Amino acid sequence: MAYDLDLGFIFKMPTRIVFGINSLNDLSPEIALLKGTKAFLITDKGVEEAGLADMVVKALGSKWVGTYNEIPQDSGIHVVNEAYQIAKEKGADILVSVGGGSVIDTAKGVAILLKGGGKLEDYYGVQNLTEPQTPHIAIPSTAGTGSEVTWAIVVKDYERNQKIVFGDDHVIPNTAILDPNMVKGLPPMITAFTGMDALTHAIEAIHAIESEPISDGMAFYAIRLIMNNLPICVENGEDLFARGQQQIAATMAGAAFGLAQTGLVHATAHSIGALYKVPHGLGNSIMLPHVMAYNMDEVADRYALVAEAMGIKEKGMSDEEASKAAIEAVFELTKKIGLPQKLSEVGVPESGLEAAADLTLSDSQVIYNPKPIFDAEEVMGVLRKAY
Amino acid sequence: MALAYGTDEWLEEYNKLVEEGLASGPPFILGLPEWVSTYEKLVQGDETYKEVAKTWEGSVVLHILAKPEIGIERDIYVFMDLWHGEANYFRLVPPEVGEAGAFVITGEYERWKQVIKKELDTVKGMMQGKLKLKGDLPTIVRAVKAAVRLVELSATIDTAFEDEDSEIPPKVHDLLAKAENLGI
Numbered sequence: 388m389a390y391d392l393d394l395g396f397i398f399k400m401p402t403r404i405v406f407g408i409n410s411l412n413d414l415s416p417e418i419a420l421l422k423g424t425k426a427f428l429i430t431d432k433g434v435e436e437a438g439l440a441d442m443v444v445k446a447l448g449s450k451w452v453g454t455y456n457e458i459p460q461d462s463g464i465h466v467v468n469e470a471y472q473i474a475k476e477k478g479a480d481i482l483v484s485v486g487g488g489s490v491i492d493t494a495k496g497v498a499i500l501l502k503g504g505g506k507l508e509d510y511y512g513v514q515n516l517t518e519p520q521t522p523h524i525a526i527p528s529t530a531g532t533g534s535e536v537t538w539a540i541v542v543k544d545y546e547r548n549q550k551i552v553f554g555d556d557h558v559i560p561n562t563a564i565l566d567p568n569m570v571k572g573l574p575p576m577i578t579a580f581t582g583m584d585a586l587t588h589a590i591e592a593i594h595a596i597e598s599e600p601i602s603d604g605m606a607f608y609a610i611r612l613i614m615n616n617l618p619i620c621v622e623n624g625e626d627l628f629a630r631g632q633q634q635i636a637a638t639m640a641g642a643a644f645g646l647a648q649t650g651l652v653h654a655t656a657h658s659i660g661a662l663y664k665v666p667h668g669l670g671n672s673i674m675l676p677h678v679m680a681y682n683m684d685e686v687a688d689r690y691a692l693v694a695e696a697m698g699i700k701e702k703g704m705s706d707e708e709a710s711k712a713a714i715e716a717v718f719e720l721t722k723k724i725g726l727p728q729k730l731s732e733v734g735v736p737e738s739g740l741e742a743a744a745d746l747t748l749s750d751s752q753v754i755y756n757p758k759p760i761f762d763a764e765e766v767m768g769v770l771r772k773a774y
Numbered sequence: 775m776a777l778a779y780g781t782d783e784w785l786e787e788y789n790k791l792v793e794e795g796l797a798s799g800p801p802f803i804l805g806l807p808e809w810v811s812t813y814e815k816l817v818q819g820d821e822t823y824k825e826v827a828k829t830w831e832g833s834v835v836l837h838i839l840a841k842p843e844i845g846i847e848r849d850i851y852v853f854m855d856l857w858h859g860e861a862n863y864f865r866l867v868p869p870e871v872g873e874a875g876a877f878v879i880t881g882e883y884e885r886w887k888q889v890i891k892k893e894l895d896t897v898k899g900m901m902q903g904k905l906k907l908k909g910d911l912p913t914i915v916r917a918v919k920a921a922v923r924l925v926e927l928s929a930t931i932d933t934a935f936e937d938e939d940s941e942i943p944p945k946v947h948d949l950l951a952k953a954e955n956l957g958i
Contacts (some may be wrong), residue, residue: 397902513900513907552911556903597898648901749912754897761919 396599399556400642402536406565406635408627414446414483414524417562421522423481427474428454429494430485434528437572443485443526453477461543461660462489464551467496467507474501482523484560485569487581488532488541488667491525495540495558498523507542507553516557525560528569530620530633531581531668533588533641535563543661550657552751559645565638567631575621579724582617582633584668585609586717587656587675588640590693591649594679594686595755598647603692606643610696612636614720621724650756651747652678655770658746663735672726673733676717677773678756683710686757690714730774740770776957779868787956788865791949800932803942804883804890805838805850806949807866809931814864816927817854823927824859827920831857832876832913834924835867841883844936845946851875851958854924868957877909887935890928896921 405413418426426447430440435456444451455470474482474497482501484494496507501521503510510516525535540553573581589606592598598606613636619629655678656670665673679690690710694700697716700709718728727733735743744766747753753760760766777784788807795808802809817823836852851872855862872878879896881889885904888894897918899905907914914921936942 397904511908511910513911514903515906515908549912554901554911597901749916751897751901751911751915754915754918 390600394599396597396601396646398599398601398646399559400536400646401556401559401561403562404536404565404638405562406631408567408631410564410566411442411446411526411569414443414526414564415448415450417524417564418447418450418481418483421481421524421561423522424450425452425478425480426450426483427452427477427479427481428483428485429458429470429474429490429497430454430456431458431490432456434486434490437528439485439528439569442569443483447483452479458486458490458493460489460664460666461550462493463543463545464507465545467493467500467542471497471500480521482521483526484523485526485528487527487529488534491527491532491534491560492540492542494523494525495534495560496542496553497521498558510553511551513554514556516555518557520557523558523560524562524564526564526566526569527634527637529573529577529581530570530630530637531584533585533637533644535560535565536638536642537645539645541657548661549746549749550661554751563638565631565634567627567634570630570634571624571627573624575624575725578624579617579621579726580666580668580672581637582613582620582668582724583672583675583721583726585633585637585640586613586617586720587652587668587671588644588649589613589636590675590679590717591652592640592643592647593693594682594689594757595644595648595650596757597755598689602643602646605639606647607692607696609636609640609643610693611698612639614697614716617720618723648755649752650678651681651753651760651766651769654747654750654753654756655743655766657750657752658743659730659735662739662743662746663733665730665733665735669726669733672721673728673730673773674769676714677769679710679714679717680772681769682756682758683707683714689757730770735774737774740767740774744770776955779871779957784956788958791953791956795949801934802931803934803946804887804936805846805852805866806946807953809933810852810864810866812931813928814861816930817861817864817924820923820927823861823920823923826923827856827917828859830859830917830920835872835875835878836886837872837878837880838886839880839882841936843943844883845943845950846883846936847947847950866953866956866958877907877914879905879907881905883936887937889925890931890933892925892929896925
């Protein structure tokens with residue numbers, strides 16, 4: 388699936404990236420650059436308990452007007468609406484999110500509502516916004532989601548029990564502050580599965596039908612960084628160099644999939660996350676090698692390049708052999724960093740696979756999978772292998 | 775004074791425009807009543823569409839943004855009333871009717887031309903910001919086969935494009951002037 392004459396894409400990467408140890412100290416000047424005066428903090432209780440929210444409030448100083456911290460593992464439409472009401476009451480003119488993807492995505496939704504009012508449901512759709520939204524600075528406290536540079540808002544519709552994707556270029560955060568200090572306390576298990584989230588973003592950006600040279604460039608380098616640094620981060624969270632490299636990789640992978648989209652790994656992970664509360668990165672981690680095996684006959688040339696980025700492609704290997712090596716390397720990595728290997732280990736009931744397969748067909752990312760999927764039975768085949 | 779949309783008088787006037795347009799024969803100009811009517815008949819008679827769209831529920835509106843330099847002096851809304859594989863009717867509608875459709879896909883003239891020439895995939899176009907979607911994305915994704923078929927059928931219409939022939943913009947201008955009392 389090499390590029391051909393049909394290649395056509397739009398490259399966009401509007402987020403200003405501020406990286407470095409202690410770059411949190413740049414928060415106040417970055418707010419000033421965006422002409423913010425009243426900063427509203429969006430975070431979750433885990434981040435607060437880790438002391439990170441306090442660090443941010445201190446960095447905000449007199450610009451801080453309030454905090455919303457009631458964000459669950461899977462944020463919801465109702466959560467965005469509630470956070471907006473409080474931010475509005477506080478007179479916020481800029482948002483600062485500190486957390487993982489759920490927190491950052493919530494802030495993206497609040498940014499829309501602070502600008503246009505109403506409820507998030509009023510904005511169902513894709514690319515409907517016509518102007519910049521409320522300024523938003525994202526400070527990831529995990530290194531995986533990439534949400535700090537993406538255009539998507541993934542929140543759960545708790546009434547329909549389904550994850551909903553809103554997409555708009557105008558919700559891409561203005562600024563992302565990547566400070567290794569913000570992730571050094573992340574427990575090994577969360578470090579592991581959020582790191583696998585980043586690896587999945589990179590590999591899916593490469594096999595997605597919208598892949599293109601610029602996103603590929605970021606994805607391949609992200610793979611290299613993750614393979615080298617994720618095991619170190621899991622083993623020794625205090626290693627700020629490895630933490631920083633992993634943060635950079637996660638942001639690069641996020642930018643890559645924001646451009647190229649993903650595929651069946653994400654579509655299935657969204658479904659099992661919505662139905663059985665499997666954390667997104669963990670779902671991705673389990674599904675990734677199985678989906679690669681499923682797609683291999685279509686994109687072996689692409690997976691051979693993945694193997695090369697992983698540093699495991701040996702001279703003389705065919706594309707198929709290199710693809711198999713890349714799949715095996717993913718299995719090995721997840722074992723090395725102590726992650727579950729099967730859906731049956733993470734609370735997905737066997738009787739629930741059919742519902743997950745069915746829901747997968749409604750996920751926007753499924754249409755970018757290199758092998759077209761229209762039938763739930765095809766998805767079931769992959770889920771059964773991952774079970 | 776504009777006729778009220780959906781009344782017998784409105785439909786009578788609208789059908790007159792369709793008949794007049796069809797009388798001149800193909801190619802039909804993109805987005806005009808005769809083009810929309812031709813599209814409607816194609817979809818209504820297509821067994822593949824009926825099969826792949828059998829679970830589809832809801833109207834789809836193709837919203838073509840105005841481009842006065844090629845005669846499209848105001849926005850055009852092509853309303854497609856679709857239900858369980860049936861295409862009940864396709865017609866141009868006033869903006870307030872179009873905007874109330876269950877799914878409204880908006881784009882510049884150039885984007886629609888790319889879609890009809892099969893140079894731009896509709897769902898990918900939405901993701902890239904070339905087209906805008908108002909409505910529930912998962913529902914559209916689930917119906918991707920039906921959406922693909924609709925595009926395939928539109929590509930089979932013998933279509934004249936406004937920007938490819940200098941004689942077309944005045945025709946579009948005249949039609950829209952005539953259609954003003956229909957609010958479309």
